Amino acid sequence: MNLKELIDEDRCGGVFRVHRSAFTSAEIAALEQENIFKRCWLYLGHDSELPNAGDFRRRTVAGQPLFWVRGSDGQARVFYNSCTHWGANVCRVDEGNAELFQCFYHAWTFNNKGELVSVPDEAGYGEGFHKQAMGLASPPRVDNYRGLYFVSFNRDAEDLISYLGDAKEYIDLILDQAEEGWRIVPGTQKYSVRANWKMFSLNSLDSYHVRPLHSTFFKYTESLGSGDPPPAPPTEFPGPQGRSLSLRNGHGVDIFPSLARARPIAHWHPILGEESKEEIRKRRARLVEKFGEERAYLMCNTNRLMLIYPNFALHDIAGVSLRYFEPVGDEYMEVTVQTLAPHGESAGLLNRRLENFLSFLGPGGFAHPDDIEAMESAQLGFRAGGPDWVDTSRGMQRESTALDELHVRAFWRQWHANILGYAKADRHHDSVDGGQGISKDTAE
């Protein structure tokens, strides 16, 4: 397969399709490692995971074992989890608090700022040995946007803020919902999918599958009764059908009215419990006061499925979920899921927030197991041969709705540019739809 022909696009004819080998080729998977995972900004974690000096977390990013630690000086740093001497892991538990990290192999000891502070029998080393140069090594780029930390293994990567493109505004739309700030709720869902990692990226953006695939979830929530009636939208955006939007650089969002469905911030439904009604309504009133009706409506009465290219899905739906996934070979991925809650949320609402999250999401939810089944089934189907293409042309010739695939095409254009060795796609949206949603339609 000629790499240039992996995507077949005819804008005027309304054709956009991707060759199935994008999901099955080991050669392409290897190119992705080099051109995507070693070049992009990749999600690492949230600031609240290291509240105190000495707190640390182990993470694997793009197959690289790392750990992330807040030094005694208060600064969060990321290190390769490898002793600068013989290479063994110096951090050997998933999380904790430490002043020193001593390698168990030869007892070289590093402080929580990464400096090498002790070497047994140091006198045995000659004048070519420079202890101060043997501190733990860091990935070339680490930065954060409002507490969301990313790393890049590409020294020349553009700044994180510019990389995030228009996704920044949608991150703001989530993070602004809690004036007291957010924290990661302890407890991590770690699972896997026997499918190519891009299945997860694209499933995370796709609303078209939601009704047919997840009917059992809707049957369950509808059986619980109905929530508060949704307010009349004070803004044209995103409209009753919602929108699928490109956020530049391969990022995308699906945004649509949440109607009468539960949103801990801030729309009450029986699944959130009678006792939480007041807390939720008060939160909404505060947001209206602070941000105005339009922005408060977007925060409280629309859902967002956002993908930060390539592998970080930030969903603001039945709760805020952070899902990041790592390819392991071409047909298997490891998935990690965490959730955010506002600092100081009442114990009752936190409990309901988590229950609401678990009803839909996660490996034991009423919906997500079927996403995984669909991804694995499609992977088997792609491997089976027969048709050569995946059609992703939905909505190419109309103003996008949430059921359309404008964001999916934006992902593929960025991906294709990367595969061909370019940093960016020359065009990130369909020419027939340049609408950029929030900034164009709702800016004050």
Next chain:
Amino acid sequence: MTVGRDDSLNEKLTALLLEREVEDFLVREAALLDEWRLDDWLDLFTEDARYMVPATDMPTADPKETLAIINDDMARLRGRVERLKSRHAHREFPWSRTRRFVTNVRIKDINGEEIHANASFLVYRIRSGHVDPLIGSYVYTLRRVAGLLKIAARKAVLDLEALRPHGTLSIIL
């Protein structure tokens, strides 16, 4: 023969009978699940019961304040069973085969009508060419209602570090 020795024997026999009763209860429960007799399985629960599977990195945490994998009250557990019985729980349609080994049953505490018991489990899920073992321990609160044992709380604590390569927890664990 002293009276004391008889008392001690009676105590031992009572404890042994309870152990057997609990063990038998858990083994029968496992059979109901392996046979996908989910409605019969639901009948084993009290109305205030919970079914929980904590996250693999927080095995002892309270799911009220931590993200778990499953935290069902009876309404959600009935919804889960309803879902699994439909043709639209795609991860389990057709149903996977399962085989459960429930062993090392220990009575931890008896508190009035409530019995706290732990057990080890090894549950195989077999489907679509994969055999995925789930390993861990059960923490039960059983309650005697009208002479019969019922489940008032059932927590399945996974020893696995992650649901990998399983992907999901789509069966009842």
